[in-house]
Amino acid sequence: MVTIYDIAAKANVSAMTVSRVINNTGKISEKTRIKVKKVMDELGYVPNQMARSLVLQQTRILFLLITDIMNPFYTTLTRGAEDAARKNGYRLLFGNSDESVEKEGEYINTILTTRVDGALLAPAGDPSHPHLEQLRKHGVPFVLLDREVPGISCDIVLGDSRDGARRLVEYLVEQGHRLIALVNGSASISSARLRLAGFQEAMKLNDLPFDERYVHETSFGPELDVDAMEQWIAAMDPPPTAIMSGNNVLAVVIIKLLRARGLRIPEDISVVCFDDFGLYSEMDPFITVAAQQAYQFGYLGMQLLIDRIGEREVPDKTVWKKVVLPPELIVRRSVKRLDV
Amino acid sequence: MVTIYDIAAKANVSAMTVSRVINNTGKISEKTRIKVKKVMDELGYVPNQMARSLVLQQTRILFLLITDIMNPFYTTLTRGAEDAARKNGYRLLFGNSDESVEKEGEYINTILTTRVDGALLAPAGDPSHPHLEQLRKHGVPFVLLDREVPGISCDIVLGDSRDGARRLVEYLVEQGHRLIALVNGSASISSARLRLAGFQEAMKLNDLPFDERYVHETSFGPELDVDAMEQWIAAMDPPPTAIMSGNNVLAVVIIKLLRARGLRIPEDISVVCFDDFGLYSEMDPFITVAAQQAYQFGYLGMQLLIDRIGEREVPDKTVWKKVVLPPELIVRRSVKRLDV
DNA sequence: TATTTTAGAGTTATCGGTAACATTTTATAA
DNA sequence: TTATAAAATGTTACCGATAACTCTAAAATA
Structure with a gap:
């Protein structure tokens, strides 16, 4: 591996001079600059980010933790986060908790040991609390996505789950439905609670009665x-005329x-359901959804994170930012108009 | 930030003893082990992976570069890669080239400077050659996914593109189609060439004539x-009775x-098209596809990479492994039977 | 001409760990 | 009891970079 010392030796200068050329800092004569650059090219030098991070105490790497990489909502979100990170010269380390608090814990550990500059997280749910406390304790700036965690104050990007759910139901009612069922995510997830x-x-x-x-x-x-879901469906008597799903994955299973x-x-x-289906929904739009602005979740969240990293304020005195993105009701053809 | 020195001081031992406790190396009396562990807990110690990597010359981080994170083929693949990496105690850094050789170059740079232990790559195409040469030159083990690059010998996981395409056409012909069009990816991508x-x-x-x-x-x-695609469609006269698409993204646009x-x-x-649609295709199976084993691409590719890292052979004498995964023809309802 | 600046470099210490060797205890054998 | 081996711990150097300080020679000023 070529180091600045190899270059220094071959160019007959000190390592510090090489460092100055690399980072464009300090004063360097044009002559040495050219000489050093030439040697760098010859030797195919690539800076060692580890060493640099160690002394600079920053990595220029951010972490994105999502809960389901097969879910188009999160991949679109990821794309937004990536774009924002790239634009600001950050790299992205990433993980996928599969909605599991345990896996999430492993990634929190990675975040801590890797000394990334900050983290963008979709928490698994309320039990994520200790994980976030850990990040706070170690001074890792973070921004939450999609889900609030009681007891944790931080920057956050949310969808308007309550309103989205309300509008989906309103739409069903307008179409004449009165017996509406809901299949939803865990009550330990704030967005699921709000949708309920x-x-x-x-x-x-x-x-309408709530049963x-x-x-x-x-x-x-x-x-x-x-299996539990299947039993639930079988047990509803009389069967509902419409089912609302708390997210896209559940909708697929229900259907x-x-x-x-x-x-x-x-x-x-x-x-009907919350969240759209990415690529495929452009092809054969079938199900009526409350589509969330997935890309914006990632992009804005990343922006908040990067801003926060730049500030480095004292968390106690911080005014936390909260961005709420309204979902869009997209009517397609999964709802029948009932003539009552 | 708490370091081993802080712990050493508080526990009245040397830093080396702390290091030994952390890594379970060397001989440590049970008494000191407990003492040190207690102090570690009290101080909330988290090891600094940067420092460790610097001296160990390995990061236990691998890189996954895909070309389109919105494409379910790649997200499913990513999931496979992640599972395999986790199972072997590696972390994953990841990037998304958007089929752009230029963006790919930036990520190659990240791979080099970050000193990851290896990379799993879906190359943007044949022009990726210099990027891969760079990795080779710097001794970064890598495995290619989905696409070969002429002039680069390495471990690789491929789909059987030629056979998959053949079968899609055969199926169309069986259904009575004779005027079949093909919309495909760039000829600079090996899989596109093979599909053609x-x-x-x-x-x-x-x-049947090839026009x-x-x-x-x-x-x-x-x-x-x-726009170009639209013009192409308009220009075909007589219009084809069937169109085969080289991948899922193109199919969406075509449709x-x-x-x-x-x-x-x-x-x-x-x-008909190559590649399936992840989540959504389970919900509303519409288009007939040659579905690839996306998860296996990632899982097996990662396995190859990790094996290779373990070996650390001389590339010259290496026998490269090539895994070819056959696609599965899934007949749905996007093809009409023509009675000729 | 003597003195002060300043441009352009070099030296040293450090970031937080670990390897290799050195040293001190403790246990075992003679 | 003493010699010797084994166990437990400590010291030093180094991984590859940068910050902060120092040094030298030339340029600017008095």
Whole structure:
């Protein structure tokens, strides 16, 4: 491996002079600058970021932790985060917690040991609290995405889950639906709670009864319990005329289960959900959704993080920023108009 | 920041003893081990990976470079790579070249300066050659995914593009199609070349003429030229009865364009493509595809990489491994049976 | 001409660890 | 009891860079 010392020796200068040439700092005569650069090229020098980070006490690397890399919401978000990071000269280390608090913990560990300059996180849920406390304790700046964690104050980018859910229900009601079911993520996730709240609120506003048997709670993630979901569907009697899903992954599972029961959508049962489907939804837009501005989540979140890193304020006196992005209701053809 | 020296001081031992406790190396009396551990806990010590990497000359970080993070093929692949990396105690740094050789170059730079232990790469295309030469020159072990690069010998995981394309065409022919068009990625990408080759081969085998006007070359990536594609479609006269797309992203664009022209799929025109659509394809299986084993690409590729890192052989005498994964033809309902 | 600046370099210490060798204890054998 | 081996711990150097300070020679000023 070529080091600045190799270059220094060959160019007959000190290592410091080489460092100055590399970083364009201090005063260097044009003659030596050229001489050193020539040797650098000849030897194919590549700076060692580790060594540099060690002495500079910063890595120029940020960490992005998402909860489901197969979910288009998060990949689109990732793309936004990446763009913002690149634009500011940061690199991105990344991880995928699969909605698991345990896996998340491993990544928190990586964040700490790797000494990244900051982290952008979609927390697994309320139990992520100690993880975030850890980051705070060690002075790692972080920004949350999509989910609040009670007891943690920080910059955050959220979707308006309550309003989105309300609008989905309102739409269903407008189409004549009165018996509406909800399948949702874990109540330990703030966005799931708000979606439930929005659901309840809209039901109430329309003088519709709220029946717990028509609400099923599972996981937003890839490891959800399909059997339990199937039983829930079978148990609802009378069956709902419409199901609202708390996110896109759950919608896929629900739709598969419904079809397996021989139900057609929307002829026999209507379905709507939170979050869109990335690439594919452009191709064959089928399901009516409350689409979130995924790219903006990542882009703005990253921007907040980078701003925060630049400031390096005392967390106690900080005014935290909260960005709330409204979802967009996209009506497609998964809902049947009921004539009551 | 707490260092081993802080711990050493507080525990009344040398820094080396602390290091030994952390790494479980050397001989340590149970008494001091406990004493040191206690102080570590009290002070909330977290090892500095930078410092460690500097002296150990290894980072336990690998790099994954994909070409399109919005494409489900790559996200599924990423998931596989991540699982394999985690299983072996490696962390993953990752980047997204957007099919751009230039962006790829920036990430190659990151790979070099960050001193990662190895890289798993989906190259942007043949022009990636110098980038890979750079890695080789600097002794960075790497494994290619999905695309070969002429002049570069290395471990690689490929799909059987030629055969997949052949089978898609065969299927179309079986369904009575004779005028088949192909929209494909850049000829500077090996997999695109092979898909064209498979296409031509199948046409020939079925005594169908190959007409260049029915083949359109663009980019696999997010920055493809939609206008050019539109003109191509309009120019084909007579119009094809079926279009085969070189990948999923192109298929989406094609389908949108066809629909914009008022054409229904499959009633007015049939479409098939390479690669499946992840999550969504489970929900609303519409388009007939040659689905690749995306997860396996990542998982096996990562495995090859890690094996290679363990060996540290001389590249000259190396026998390179090549894994070829066959795609699966999944028939859905985007193809109309023509009765000739 | 003598004195002060300043441009252009070099020296040394340090970031936070670990390897290799050195030293001190403690345990075991003679 | 003493010699010797083994166990436990300490010292020093180094990984590859940069900050802060120092030094030297030429240029600017008095």
